[in-house]
Amino acid sequence: MMIGDLARKTSTKVNTVRYYEDIGLLPKPARTASGRRTYTESDVRKLSFVRHSRGFGFSIDEIRSLMEISDSPKQDCEAAAKIAQEHLEKIDTQIIQLTSLRDALKSFATSCSGGSAEHCEIIGALNRLNPAVD
Amino acid sequence: MMIGDLARKTSTKVNTVRYYEDIGLLPKPARTASGRRTYTESDVRKLSFVRHSRGFGFSIDEIRSLMEISDSPKQDCEAAAKIAQEHLEKIDTQIIQLTSLRDALKSFATSCSGGSAEHCEIIGALNRLNPAVD
DNA sequence: TTACAACCTCCAGTAACTGTAGAAGCAAGA
DNA sequence: TCTTGCTTCTACAGTTACTGGAGGTTGTAA
Numbered sequence: 539m540m541i542g543d544l545a546r547k548t549s550t551k552v553n554t555v556r557y558y559e560d561i562g563l564l565p566k567p568a569r570t571a572s573g574r575r576t577y578t579e580s581d582v583r584k585l586s587f588v589r590h591s592r593g594f595g596f597s598i599d600e601i602r603s604l605m606e607i608s609d610s611p612k613q614d615c616e617a618a619a620k621i622a623q624e625h626l627e628k629i630d631t632q633i634i635q636l637t638s639l640r641d642a643l644k645s646f647a648t649s650c651s652g653g654s655a656e657h658c659e660i661i662g663a664l665n666r667l668n669p670a671v672d
Numbered sequence: 673m674m675i676g677d678l679a680r681k682t683s684t685k686v687n688t689v690r691y692y693e694d695i696g697l698l699p700k701p702a703r704t705a706s707g708r709r710t711y712t713e714s715d716v717r718k719l720s721f722v723r724h725s726r727g728f729g730f731s732i733d734e735i736r737s738l739m740e741i742s743d744s745p746k747q748d749c750e751a752a753a754k755i756a757q758e759h760l761e762k763i764d765t766q767i768i769q770l771t772s773l774r775d776a777l778k779s780f781a782t783s784c785s786g787g788s789a790e791h792c793e794i795i796g797a798l799n800r801l802n803p804a805v806d
Numbered sequence: 807t808t809a810c811a812a813c814c815t816c817c818a819g820t821a822a823c824t825g826t827a828g829a830a831g832c833a834a835g836a
Numbered sequence: 837t838c839t840t841g842c843t844t845c846t847a848c849a850g851t852t853a854c855t856g857g858a859g860g861t862t863g864t865a866a
Contacts, residue, residue, distance in 0.1 A: 614789070
């Protein structure tokens with residue numbers, strides 16, 4: 539199949555497929571006489587794996603490792619478990635941070651009752667608070 | 673004061689201060705005879721505002737608008753309220769998405785009990801599920 | 807034959823910095 | 837005075853994971 543078919547089957551943009559090839563995440567496909575890429579069902583599976591993993595928020599580098607493990611079925615999957623576990627922890631941390639950020643933001647963002655900027659709660663909070671939050 | 677002092681006072685990297693100047697977020701400071709930037713307390717306040725806003729997750733463009741409002745105290749702060757409200761909604765959405773992602777990930781990431789990759793729950797889930805999640 | 811879609815390569819842009827190279831300035835101590 | 841070492845300067849490349857576009861070719865259907 540052509541690149542457009544592969545892209546459609548995996549809900550991926552054509553440019554993105556080429557990008558994955560560029561960075562070595564997908565193997566270089568065979569080409570027709572005129573230079574067009576041709577793909578097989580194996581490519582559909584590989585790309586699906588990639589897209590699915592991206593959907594779970596894994597980075598390209600993590601996906602690289604996961605694919606390697608997936609491609610060598612006899613290997614111990616400890617490494618995969620480690621990647622997934624660390625990723626889970628990263629997401630948990632993000633949720634915690636975002637939640638406390640949301641609470642702080644909410645407490646002043648909702649207290650603005652309009653009027654001139656000099657009395658605005660929002661601008662005030664941004665100006666008043668100590669330098670740099672981090 | 674010199675750029676290093678400003679950076680220290682606001683917990684910002686020197687390169688980042690210059691970057692903010694480059695993109696017009698901070699005014700171009702006066703220079704010494706030898707070309708070094710010199711800053712005042714006003715710059716400390718401006719940069720603090722920026723850093724603090726970044727801490728709340730506002731984008732550079734949003735901060736640009738917020739600073740403009742902050743600099744014209746007589747203006748109505750409706751625009752600031754709108755920016756903050758929209759930002760709050762963005763964060764709420766992010767939290768919801770991350771949470772559902774976390775739950776999905778958790779359900780298979782924790783079910784891996786080791787062994788060979790061909791029987792691994794994690795690799796299995798990534799391979800098995802339908803093409804592309806989005 | 808003439809459209810027109812799909813393909814090709816190459817490159818720039820996104821967000822918000824961070825890091826580095828190479829050169830110059832400045833202050834303090836020997 | 838010289839040297840050492842820190843700070844500053846400009847300019848540019850790299851980060852992440854794509855996305856979009858320019859300019860050109862190929863394949864196919866009417």
